[in-house]
Amino acid sequence: MTNRDLLLKIRDLHLEGRSDETWQQIVNGVDLDLHKGEVLGLIGESGAGKSTIGLAAMGFTRDGVRISKGSVEFDGIDLTQASASKKRSLLGKRIAYVAQSAAASFNPAHKLIEQHVEAPVQHGVMSKAEAMADGIELYRRLRLPNPEEIGFRYPHQVSGGQLQRAMTAMAMSCRPDLIIFDEPTTALDVTTQIEVLAAIRRIVEEFDTAAIYITHDLAVVAQMADRIKVLLKGDEVEEADTRTMLSAPKENYTRSLWAVRSFQRPAKPAPAADATPIVSIQNVTAAYGKIDVLHDVSFDIHAGRTVAVVGESGSGKSTTARCITGLLPPRQGVIEFEGEPLPRDYRKRNKDQLRQAQMIYQMADTALNPRKTIGEIIGRPVQFYTGLRGAKKRERVRALLNQIELEPDQFIDRLPSELSGGQKQRIGIARALAAEPRFVICDEVTSALDQLVAEGILKLLARLQDELGLTYMFITHDLATVQAIADEVVVMKEGEVVEHGPKAQMFRPPHHPYTDLLLSSVPEMDPDWLSRMLAERGEDNIGDAAVVRM
Amino acid sequence: MSTLIWIVLVFAALVAAGWVFRFAGQTVTGRPYFRDMEMTTAFGYALGVFTIGVGVWLYFFVEQAVFFRWAVQGFVIFALAAWLFRLLGRHVGTEGTRKLFRHMPLTASFGILMILIYAIVAIFAQWLAPYGQEEVFAQVNVLPGGDPAAGGDPAHPLGTDQIGRDLLSRLIYGAQNTVGIAFATTCLAFLLGGSLGFLAATIGGWLDNLLSRAVDVLMAIPSLIFALLLMTIASAWAGSQSGMLTFYMVIIIAVIDSTRVYRLSRAVGGNIVVMDYIEAAKLRGEGLGYLIFREILPNAYAPLLAEFGLRFCFVFLTIASLSFLGVGIQPPLADWGTMVRDLSQFINFAAFSPLTAALPLMAAGAIALLTVAVNFVVDWMLHRSSGLKE
Numbered sequence: 001m002t003n004r005d006l007l008l009k010i011r012d013l014h015l016e017g018r019s020d021e022t023w024q025q026i027v028n029g030v031d032l033d034l035h036k037g038e039v040l041g042l043i044g045e046s047g048a049g050k051s052t053i054g055l056a057a058m059g060f061t062r063d064g065v066r067i068s069k070g071s072v073e074f075d076g077i078d079l080t081q082a083s084a085s086k087k088r089s090l091l092g093k094r095i096a097y098v099a100q101s102a103a104a105s106f107n108p109a110h111k112l113i114e115q116h117v118e119a120p121v122q123h124g125v126m127s128k129a130e131a132m133a134d135g136i137e138l139y140r141r142l143r144l145p146n147p148e149e150i151g152f153r154y155p156h157q158v159s160g161g162q163l164q165r166a167m168t169a170m171a172m173s174c175r176p177d178l179i180i181f182d183e184p185t186t187a188l189d190v191t192t193q194i195e196v197l198a199a200i201r202r203i204v205e206e207f208d209t210a211a212i213y214i215t216h217d218l219a220v221v222a223q224m225a226d227r228i229k230v231l232l233k234g235d236e237v238e239e240a241d242t243r244t245m246l247s248a249p250k251e252n253y254t255r256s257l258w259a260v261r262s263f264q265r266p267a268k269p270a271p272a273a274d275a276t277p278i279v280s281i282q283n284v285t286a287a288y289g290k291i292d293v294l295h296d297v298s299f300d301i302h303a304g305r306t307v308a309v310v311g312e313s314g315s316g317k318s319t320t321a322r323c324i325t326g327l328l329p330p331r332q333g334v335i336e337f338e339g340e341p342l343p344r345d346y347r348k349r350n351k352d353q354l355r356q357a358q359m360i361y362q363m364a365d366t367a368l369n370p371r372k373t374i375g376e377i378i379g380r381p382v383q384f385y386t387g388l389r390g391a392k393k394r395e396r397v398r399a400l401l402n403q404i405e406l407e408p409d410q411f412i413d414r415l416p417s418e419l420s421g422g423q424k425q426r427i428g429i430a431r432a433l434a435a436e437p438r439f440v441i442c443d444e445v446t447s448a449l450d451q452l453v454a455e456g457i458l459k460l461l462a463r464l465q466d467e468l469g470l471t472y473m474f475i476t477h478d479l480a481t482v483q484a485i486a487d488e489v490v491v492m493k494e495g496e497v498v499e500h501g502p503k504a505q506m507f508r509p510p511h512h513p514y515t516d517l518l519l520s521s522v523p524e525m526d527p528d529w530l531s532r533m534l535a536e537r538g539e540d541n542i543g544d545a546a547v548v549r550m
Numbered sequence: 551m552s553t554l555i556w557i558v559l560v561f562a563a564l565v566a567a568g569w570v571f572r573f574a575g576q577t578v579t580g581r582p583y584f585r586d587m588e589m590t591t592a593f594g595y596a597l598g599v600f601t602i603g604v605g606v607w608l609y610f611f612v613e614q615a616v617f618f619r620w621a622v623q624g625f626v627i628f629a630l631a632a633w634l635f636r637l638l639g640r641h642v643g644t645e646g647t648r649k650l651f652r653h654m655p656l657t658a659s660f661g662i663l664m665i666l667i668y669a670i671v672a673i674f675a676q677w678l679a680p681y682g683q684e685e686v687f688a689q690v691n692v693l694p695g696g697d698p699a700a701g702g703d704p705a706h707p708l709g710t711d712q713i714g715r716d717l718l719s720r721l722i723y724g725a726q727n728t729v730g731i732a733f734a735t736t737c738l739a740f741l742l743g744g745s746l747g748f749l750a751a752t753i754g755g756w757l758d759n760l761l762s763r764a765v766d767v768l769m770a771i772p773s774l775i776f777a778l779l780l781m782t783i784a785s786a787w788a789g790s791q792s793g794m795l796t797f798y799m800v801i802i803i804a805v806i807d808s809t810r811v812y813r814l815s816r817a818v819g820g821n822i823v824v825m826d827y828i829e830a831a832k833l834r835g836e837g838l839g840y841l842i843f844r845e846i847l848p849n850a851y852a853p854l855l856a857e858f859g860l861r862f863c864f865v866f867l868t869i870a871s872l873s874f875l876g877v878g879i880q881p882p883l884a885d886w887g888t889m890v891r892d893l894s895q896f897i898n899f900a901a902f903s904p905l906t907a908a909l910p911l912m913a914a915g916a917i918a919l920l921t922v923a924v925n926f927v928v929d930w931m932l933h934r935s936s937g938l939k940e
Contacts, residue, residue, distance in 0.1 A: 084586040085876075325833055346833055354835045367826035371848035381834055431830070 007075060007210050008034040008057060012120040014069035014232075015052055015061070027053060027234040029070065036177065036474055037208040041225030041242070043215060043257075044056045046421070048231040050214045054180045056093050057212060059087050059401040062108075075177070093121040096171035100183040102163040113151030125174050136171040141206065142199045149326040161192035165199050172203060179204070179211045183305060185220060189312040189477060194542050196221055197523075206393050218257065219523035222246055223530040230254050256452065258525075262347055263455050263464050267487045267503050273304040276339045278303045278439055278471050281323065284333035286323050292331070293319050294495045303441070306465065306472040308486035310312075310479065310518070316495040317475045322443045324473070325359060337439075355385050358432035362444035364424035368416040374401075374427055375412040381434040399431045402461060422453035429460065439471045446481055456484050479522045483507070491515050517546055561902055564600060567594035580693030616904045632660035654930065668920055672725040684882040685724035690714040708909070712890060715854045720884035721912060728886050729920065731800060732866040738804035739865070740858060743811025748842045748850075750812075751819030762816070765809045774807050777868065781877040784810050792880035799878060803868055807861055814857050818850045852935035859928030864919040870917055889913035 027049040042050045052065060059072055059079025063099060072079040079087060087252055096119075099105040107115060110393045117131035126134060132151070137146035142165045159383065164184055171179050184200065185193040201224060204211050208392035213224045221228055221242075228245045230237040230253070238251050272278075277300035286294040294316050301307045322328040324335055326346030336340050337356065343349050361367035368377055373482050378397045382388055388396055398408035404426040416424055425445060432440050442461065446454035462485060464470060476482060482503070489506040490532050491499040491514065499512045511519065521542070523529060534542070557822070572592040575584035607616045609622055639651030648905065665683035671678060681687075687710055693701040694709040694717070702709065708717040750758040750903065768776075784798035831845050872878030873887030881888065893910035900907035 081582070083582070317688065327833070346835075351835050354833060359830065359833060361826040361830070363826065367830060369825075369827045369845055369849065384834055384836070435834070486580075546636075 003034050006033060007036050007038075008032065008058065009073040009515065010053075010070070011073075012070040013053065013056060013067070013072065015056060016066050016068045017052075018360055020067075023066070023068070023172060025234060026066075027056075030231070030234075030236050032057070032229065034178070034210050034212065036210055038224045038227070039211045039213055040206060040214065041213045041221035041228040042231060043221050043228060044231035044237075045216060045452065047233060048311050049234040051182055051233050053216045053231070054182050055097075056140055057178075057180060058091060058097060060091075085147070089123070092176075093123040093174045094177050096174070096176040096179045098164075098167050098171050098179060098181045098184050100186055101161065102167040102184075103155065105167060106163065108155050110157070111152050111154055112166050112170075116151060116166070116173055119170070120173050130161075131173065133170065135173065138172055138203075139166070141197075141203055142166075144169075156425055156498065159192070161196050164196050165189065166195075168200055168203065172207065172209075175209075177209055177210060179209055181213045182210060183215050186215065186217070188413075190479070191312060191517060191542070193220075194521045194523070194530070194533070197530060198542065200224070201530065217523070218451075219529075222525055222527045223523060228524075230257070246525060247528060263458060263484050265485060268305055270502065271305065275302060277301055277336075278338055279473070280336040280339075281320070281324065282319070282334045282336065284323055284330045284335065286319060286328055286330040292321065294330070295494075296333070297491050297495070297497055298333075298498060299500055301471060301473055303438070304465070304469050304472050305351050305487045306485055307488045307490060308474045308476060308482040309490045309492060310476060310482055311492035312477060312518075314494070315492040317477075317492055318443060319495070320492070321443055321473065321475060322370070324441065325357060330519060339411040343538055351385065355435045356437050357439045357441065358435050358437040359441045359443065360425075360428050360445050361433050363448055364421060364428050365416075367428050368424060368431075371414050372414055373415055374419075377416070377427060378434050381431060385435050396434075396443055400434055403433065403464070404428075404430045420453075421449055422456060425449065425453075429457075429464070432467070433456065433464070433468070437470070439473070441473045441475070444477070445448065445474075445477045447476065447478060454481075455484075461485065479519060491518070560600075562595045565589075565593055566815050567599075568596040571595055577706070577831075600809055617908075628660060629656065632656050632663055635659050635663040657926040658930035660925040661930070664919060664923035665927065668729055668923075671722055672729050675722050675726040679716075679719035679722040681719040683713065683715070683884040687714040687716065687720070693903070693906055694909060700903075704875075708912070709906075711787070717889075717909065720863075720889060721886075721916065723884040724886040724889060724913065724916065727864065727883050728869060728873075728917075731796065731879065732862060732869055735800045735807070735865045735869070736858065736862045739807040739861060740811055742804060743808030744815045744854065745842075747812040747815030747820045748846055749838075751823055752814050752838065752846070754810065754840055758816075762903075765812050767811075768806065768809045774868065774871065777802055777806055777872060777873065778877060781872060785862070785877060793882070793922045796881055799872065803865055803872075807865055807868075811857065813855065815850065818853050819846055822846050822849050852932060855935075856928045856932045859924045859931075863924055866917065866921065871927065883918075886913040886917050890917075 010030065010032035013027060013030045014025065016023040017026040018024075022449075030049075030053060032053070042053065044050050052062070055061060055074060057074075059082060061067060061073075067080050069447055070080070074090065077086070079090075082090075100491070102112070104458075106112070113132055116135040117126075117128055118468075120126040120131040120134070121128050124410070135151055136147050139510065144162055144165055150158060150162070150166070152477045158166065159251070168179075176540050184466065185196050188196060189200060197220065211224075212323075213221060215221050215224075225242050227239065228242050228258050229239040230245075230251070232253055237253050238245075238249070245254070248296070249258060250355070254439070280303040281407070282298050284294055285292055297320060299307070304514060312319050315403050316328065323330045326342065326344060326349055329344035335344075337353065342353060375397055378400055379393050382393050382396050382400075386396070394412075399413065401408040401411060406423060406426055411419070411423070411427075416480070419427065428445070428492075445461075446457050449457065458481065461472065465472065472485075474481075474486060486503050488502055489500070490497055490513065491506070499506070499515050506515070509516070520533065520537070524533075568589065569592065571586050572584060572589070575587070605622070608618050612618075635658060636651055636654060636656065639654070639659065640648055642648075643651075687706070689710060690712055692703045692706050692709040694707065694927065695702040696704045696707045698704070706716050706718070708721065710716055711720070711833075713771055716888055740835070750761045780793075780802045781799060785795055788794040788798060821856075824852055830839065831841055836845075847856075870885075870887030870890070873885045874891045876891075878887060879885040890910050890913045893913065896906050898908050911933060
């Protein structure tokens with residue numbers, strides 16, 4: 001590595017962010033070296049400053065952020081001192097950026113290829129016709145379907161994974177020396193993610209482009225990066241070659257990140273054959289408007305157990321939950337609660353039926369009313385269902401806060417905006433518990449959280465299940481979470497149940513081909529996993545292409 | 551033609567001055583700010599300096615620019631008053647209000663000060679005004695200034711109108727009538743539009759369609775013409791009871807303006823009802839009243855409050871224009887819109903007696919000042935609430 005030229009040299013980089021009229025340090029003196037053709041992985045939890053460093057590597061800062069000290073040298077040019085016009089001549093041409101959400105980064109009013117040719121034409125690298133021809137060539141290399149035509153579609157006419165690849169093609173349009181990838185696959189399903197990962201890795205290798213790959217997912221970075229740098233709250237924790245880092249991390253923090261996926265609770269024994277399930281979904285078909293989105297779905301959930309419902313976006317997991325809660329009355333079929341059929345519409349259910357089934361939401365930000373204090377949020381269901389008032393109500397709220405491991409005195413009068421993501425999710429759990437339910441639906445409760453925080457939530461849910469005898473329906477797309485907490489697994493695809501059984505059986509072949517694809521698409525911590533996987537399945541038999549063929 | 555040449559010459563000179571300024575900045579300081587400065591920014595600096603120069607020249611060297619001098623003096627006095635008011639607010643009051651004043655821009659403290667003054671004048675008009683609003687004196691058309699040599703009278707500092715009523719008293723009572731009625735009308739419009747809008751957003755379906763189409767029909771008619779039409783009908787109903795006519799006017803303007811409030815609250819409410827916490831409340835079995843007033847409304851305060859400020863100004867101006875056209879607040883009640891109309895002839899005296907010409911401007915200025923003040927406060931509130939969300 002040392003004999004290759006140094007492309008990017010960041011020294012003692014300090015970044016400050018503005019909050020409440022004062023400047024606060026968000027990155028404290030990070031050094032970074034990147035050689036030509038090398039991929040560096042930046043990992044850390046949210047707030048670690050990885051995106052901010054990624055942008056600073058282009059000499060750019062977001063509004064309210066400034067570079068207070070240090071230098072960013074790109075090919076001998078110090079970007080912190082360079083003039084605006086000098087930076088303009090570099091950005092897009094020699095340095096490119098791929099954002100997390102391609103859907104939000106493309107202009108919805110223009111066709112893909114029109115946006116693709118902008119940079120090369122602006123920088124005078126190619127004529128418009130050449131740039132278009134080159135764009136089609138790049139689409140082909142990134143294995144987009146119909147490369148000749150796909151560029152003439154609008155962003156909303158292609159899928160998320162395709163859009164992310166089109167964005168990578170756009171970044172490649174001037175053959176830059178450096179690309180910053182900022183969580184390019186975080187918003188994608190596993191089967192789509194693998195396609196995008198394979199495409200990015202191939203094209204970066206082909207053009208010998210240097211890249212900074214920012215992510216919070218260790219297994220992903222293990223596939224992509226030559227070296228990994230771990231960040232924590234604006235400080236570097238450690239840096240090493242990918243293999244060294246994975247096999248022998250030096251620091252405790254890194255080890256704790258590595259160990260997150262090890263949490264696993266043993267599966268509970270199977271229920272008695274004649275036991276009445278707490279929730280029984282029988283032949284449910286449901287529709288949005290005239291289009292059926294659930295087809296004849298049936299499964300049982302037994303008391304005290306955790307049933308994980310797994311599938312990709314659009315598979316009908318959340319719709320099933322909406323049918324159970326009565327928000328979407330099913331077109332056909334019955335939902336029974338302890339043997340009694342529930343009214344289809346939640347408005348027709350009585351207070352006790354509503355109380356028994358509670359829900360915890362994916363986005364704690366939108367699930368808690370931002371104008372109410374924690375005490376009010378948890379206190380309302382307490383008062384509503386149990387009729388407790390005044391001091392007794394407050395006592396119950398404090399007990400609930402203790403149950404979710406938050407200090408009551410510290411939190412009861414705060415607003416949701418003053419809490420971290422994990423704390424908000426705990427409040428969501430407390431609100432569900434306040435109704436004293438028997439059955440709780442957890443809708444992707446950990447997918448918006450950092451891994452360490454998510455692990456804490458899973459442990460809390462497991463403990464509460466043991467203490468209160470709760471039954472969970474756990475909706476997720478993350479198979480690691482399923483491994484950790486589920487007793488039974490239901491796999492859904494396009495509104496149908498494709499496989500259903502105890503966890504142990506699910507993770508052992510033979511599988512339904514879709515389950516197989518789902519399981520094999522989850523990145524592993526082994527740096528050779530992607531190469532091995534591509535060799536095994538073939539480049540054309542992964543991701544969406546494989547799903548379509550099924 | 552020569553004017554055009556002058557404009558072109560000044561423009562060219564400003565461009566040249568801007569370039570020289572930037573070049574000087576680059577060579578003398580060498581800071582990146584000057585290096586990266588766009589030519590347009592440099593031109594802006596040159597233009598700013600030029601405008602200030604023209605202002606200074608007008609203020610000190612042009613004898614006829616009386617109104618300009620008054621405007622500058624007024625601006626300085628108001629700015630000073632706002633600054634002093636903010637200083638007061640920072641040292642008096644509870645911890646909460648003091649903190650509020652610490653982060654307050656000068657525009658907002660000016661707005662709050664003005665609104666306070668208007669409120670005090672409106673509430674205590676009976677005691678503040680030297681005479682009653684309907685009191686008629688022997689001398690008519692007394693000129694303002696209180697100088698007997700120039701046709702004034704010290705007993706009537708702002709003079710009297712064509713039937714001998716004291717103008718200062720009428721200006722003060724005008725605050726009570728115009729502002730009070732506008733406030734009541736705006737509140738009514740919000741009660742009506744807000745509750746129907748949230749109802750439509752929460753229930754949706756046929757009710758939403760029915761209400762929205764009804765509102766569309768009302769909005770399709772130009773509002774001032776519609777108000778004039780309805781006021782004509784109302785004046786036939788009210789007959790000689792001017793109190794009833796005022797009551798009808800409040801209802802008519804409130805209904806017309808509630809359509810705008812309905813649109814806003816339905817849109818804002820529509821964004822809030824899709825949130826998961828509303829779903830959670832629905833699944834808990836909460837009633838409609840709780841959903842609207844306890845879950846949705848607190849999250850809609852910021853845009854509604856902003857709209858309240860703007861809407862208040864519009865209502866206020868509508869009342870003033872209706873009065874100006876003769877169908878609004880009826881004499882003998884004092885009203886700023888009517889005053890502008892009655893005194894508008896005096897504007898012809900601007901060349902001879904600036905003070906006399908300023909009379910209709912006083913009523914108009916009272917309207918303008920309140921409108922500006924309310925908008926300043928609303929801007930500040932919006933800024934604050936959007937800042938909190940980050």
